Amino acid sequence: MANSASGESIIGRFVKIVSAFDDGHTSMSVAELGRRTGLPVTTTYRLVNDLLLERLLEREPGGDIHIGTRMWELVSRGSKMLGLREAALPFMEDVQAVVQHSTTLGILDSDEVLYIERLGSDKAIVDITKIAGRLPVHATSSGLVLLAYSPAAYQDTILARPLTKYTETTLTDPALLRRHLAEIRQRGFAAMPGVIVPESSGIAVPVFGPENTIRAALSVVVPRNEENAAARVPVLMAAARGISRALGWRGELKGTLRQSH
Amino acid sequence: MANSASGESIIGRFVKIVSAFDDGHTSMSVAELGRRTGLPVTTTYRLVNDLLLERLLEREPGGDIHIGTRMWELVSRGSKMLGLREAALPFMEDVQAVVQHSTTLGILDSDEVLYIERLGSDKAIVDITKIAGRLPVHATSSGLVLLAYSPAAYQDTILARPLTKYTETTLTDPALLRRHLAEIRQRGFAAMPGVIVPESSGIAVPVFGPENTIRAALSVVVPRNEENAAARVPVLMAAARGISRALGWRGELKGTLRQSH
DNA sequence: CTCAGGATTCCCGCTCAATGGTAATCGTCC
DNA sequence: GGACGATTACCATTGAGCGGGAATCCTGAG
Numbered sequence: 260m261a262n263s264a265s266g267e268s269i270i271g272r273f274v275k276i277v278s279a280f281d282d283g284h285t286s287m288s289v290a291e292l293g294r295r296t297g298l299p300v301t302t303t304y305r306l307v308n309d310l311l312l313e314r315l316l317e318r319e320p321g322g323d324i325h326i327g328t329r330m331w332e333l334v335s336r337g338s339k340m341l342g343l344r345e346a347a348l349p350f351m352e353d354v355q356a357v358v359q360h361s362t363t364l365g366i367l368d369s370d371e372v373l374y375i376e377r378l379g380s381d382k383a384i385v386d387i388t389k390i391a392g393r394l395p396v397h398a399t400s401s402g403l404v405l406l407a408y409s410p411a412a413y414q415d416t417i418l419a420r421p422l423t424k425y426t427e428t429t430l431t432d433p434a435l436l437r438r439h440l441a442e443i444r445q446r447g448f449a450a451m452p453g454v455i456v457p458e459s460s461g462i463a464v465p466v467f468g469p470e471n472t473i474r475a476a477l478s479v480v481v482p483r484n485e486e487n488a489a490a491r492v493p494v495l496m497a498a499a500r501g502i503s504r505a506l507g508w509r510g511e512l513k514g515t516l517r518q519s520h
Numbered sequence: 521m522a523n524s525a526s527g528e529s530i531i532g533r534f535v536k537i538v539s540a541f542d543d544g545h546t547s548m549s550v551a552e553l554g555r556r557t558g559l560p561v562t563t564t565y566r567l568v569n570d571l572l573l574e575r576l577l578e579r580e581p582g583g584d585i586h587i588g589t590r591m592w593e594l595v596s597r598g599s600k601m602l603g604l605r606e607a608a609l610p611f612m613e614d615v616q617a618v619v620q621h622s623t624t625l626g627i628l629d630s631d632e633v634l635y636i637e638r639l640g641s642d643k644a645i646v647d648i649t650k651i652a653g654r655l656p657v658h659a660t661s662s663g664l665v666l667l668a669y670s671p672a673a674y675q676d677t678i679l680a681r682p683l684t685k686y687t688e689t690t691l692t693d694p695a696l697l698r699r700h701l702a703e704i705r706q707r708g709f710a711a712m713p714g715v716i717v718p719e720s721s722g723i724a725v726p727v728f729g730p731e732n733t734i735r736a737a738l739s740v741v742v743p744r745n746e747e748n749a750a751a752r753v754p755v756l757m758a759a760a761r762g763i764s765r766a767l768g769w770r771g772e773l774k775g776t777l778r779q780s781h
Numbered sequence: 782c783t784c785a786g787g788a789t790t791c792c793c794g795c796t797c798a799a800t801g802g803t804a805a806t807c808g809t810c811c
Numbered sequence: 812g813g814a815c816g817a818t819t820a821c822c823a824t825t826g827a828g829c830g831g832g833a834a835t836c837c838t839g840a841g
Binding site: 529530549550551552561562565583 | 787788789790791798799
C-alpha cells in the first residue's frame with residue numbers, strides 16, 4: 260500500500276510523525292523528527308513541508324516544528340469527543356465544586372482507559388491521570404467501571420490476558436476480578452484504594468448513552484486515607500445521571516443498572 | 521505535488537476529509553463524505569479505508585464513519601494546546617467559581633480568535649463562543665485584547681481590511697479602533713458591550729508568555745445589562761497573571777504592560 | 782414479492798508523484 | 812578555521828495512487 264521501500268502508506272507515516280510529538284516533546288527539529296520516526300531524512304523533510312503547507316504542522320522561530328493549531332482545531336471540531344465533553348463539563352464542574360479533588364472523565368479505547376477530560380488538578384495527592392493519557396482498565400476505578408458494564412465477551416478477553424500488579428491492592432486474579440465487576444454492577448460504582456498508586460484512591464461511576472450502553476466513566480481521585488470516601492458516591496452518581504441524560508439516555512426502567520450487551 | 525488529476529496531495533485530501541466533519545456533522549456515510557469533499561467516489565472509499573486501518577477514522581455500527589479516538593488522542597497529546605490549557609485551567613476554574621458566567625480562553629490564529637477552552641456554559645445569556653470555534657478579532661473582547669498586544673505591523677494589516685459591523689456597537693472605523701486598542705493597552709483589559717451579540721458583553725484580559733509576548737486572552741461573557749461589569753476585571757487580571765506566570769512569564773518590570781513587537 | 786435508488790465494493794490499466802540515495806549548502810559552536 | 816549537524820538541492824526509478832466503470836449489497840416503497 261505504499262510507494263515506500265518499507266511498504267507503508269503516507270497515512271502510516273503521517274501517524275508516525277504525529278505520534279512523535281507527545282507531552283515531553285511538543286516541538287523538535289525536522290532532523291530529530293526523522294530520527295524519532297525512523298523515516299529516511301529526505302522523506303521526512305518533504306513530508307514535513309507538505310504538512311507545513313497545509314498548516315497541519317507549524318514552524319516556530321527557532322526552526323523547530325510542532326503540531327499546528329489547524330490540526331488541533333480540525334480534529335477537535337470534528338471529533339465526537341467535544342460533544343461528550345460538552346455534555347459532561349457542567350456536571351463535572353458541579354462535582355469539582357463539591358468534592359475538592361480532581362474529577363476525570365474517561366472512555367474505553369483499545370482496551371485501555373483514555374482520559375478525555377479532567378478538572379481540578381490537586382497537587383496535594385498523587386494523580387497520574389492526564390488528558391489524552393492512558394491507563395490500564397484493571398488497575399483504575401474508571402477502567403473497572405467501564406469493564407463492568409461492557410459485554411461479557413469483551414470482559415473475558417480482557418481478563419484472559421496477563422494483568423500487571425502495580426501495588427498490593429491491584430487485583431490481577433481473573434476470578435476475583437470477575438466477582439468484583441459483579442459487585443460494581445450491583446452497587447453502581449467502583450471504589451479502588453491505591454490500585455495503581457498506593458497513596459490515592461479512585462471512585463468511579465458509569466455514564467450511559469442511549470440504549471443503556473456504557474459511554475464513559477466519571478471519577479474522582481481522593482487521598483487514600485480519607486475517612487469515608489464512599490460518601491462521595493452520591494454526588495458522582497447524580498452527576499453521572501445528568502451527563503447520561505444529556506447524552507440521550509432515558510433512564511433504566513427498574514432496579515439497579517444492568518450490564519449492557 | 522500529487523498523483524491526482526486535480527493536482528492535490530494526499531495530505532490535502534486528508535485535510536478535506538477531516539474538515540468535512542464539524543459540530544453538526546460528527547458522523548456520516550462514506551458516500552456523503554465523498555459529496556461533501558468533492559472527491560471522486562472510488563478515491564474517497566480507498567482513502568477512508570486507509571484511514572480506518574490506522575484508526576484515524578472509525579466506523580460505527582450503522583456504517584457511518586467519524587473521526588477516530590486515536591486521531592483525537594494523538595493530536596491532543598502532541599499539541600501545544602494541552603500545555604496552554606493545563607496552565608490555564610486551574611485559574612479559569614477560580615474565575616468561574618467567582619464570576620458565575622462563562623469563562624473562555626482564546627488565541628490568535630489566522631487573523632481570528634480561536635477559542636481553545638471554555639468553562640461554565642450559561643444558558644441564561646447569549647454566548648456564541650464554542651471550543652475550537654472562531655470569531656473575528658475586531659468584534660470580540662478577546663480579539664481586541666489579542667490585537668492590542670500584537671506587533672503594530674500586524675495590527676495594520678488587520679485594520680486595513682473591511683470589517684463587518686455585527687451590531688450598533690461594533691467598531692469598524694480603523695482610526696477609532698486604533699484609539700481603542702491604545703486604551704486597552706493602557707487599561708490592561710477590553711470591555712465590549714454587545715459587539716457581536718447585542719444582549720451580552722465580554723470582558724477580556726491578556727495572557728503573556730516569556731518575553732512579554734501575548735499568548736492568549738482570558739475572558740468572561742456577562743449579560744449586557746449587568747450594573748458594573750468592570751468589577752469583574754480584577755479577578756480576571758489576577759487569574760491572567762497566574763496563567764502567564766505558569767507559562768514562564770516573569771512579569772513586566774515597571775508600569776503598565778507594553779506592546780510587544 | 783418486485784423494483785428503484787443509493788451505498789458500497791470490485792476490477793484494472795495508466796501514470797506521475799513519491800521515494801530516497803547522494804551531494805552540496807548553510808549554520809553554529811569550540 | 813574547521814568539524815559536525817541540520818537543511819536544501821538534485822534526480823533516476825517505480826509502484827502506489829488514481830478514477831472510470833460495472834457488479835453487488837442494502838433498504839424502503841409500492
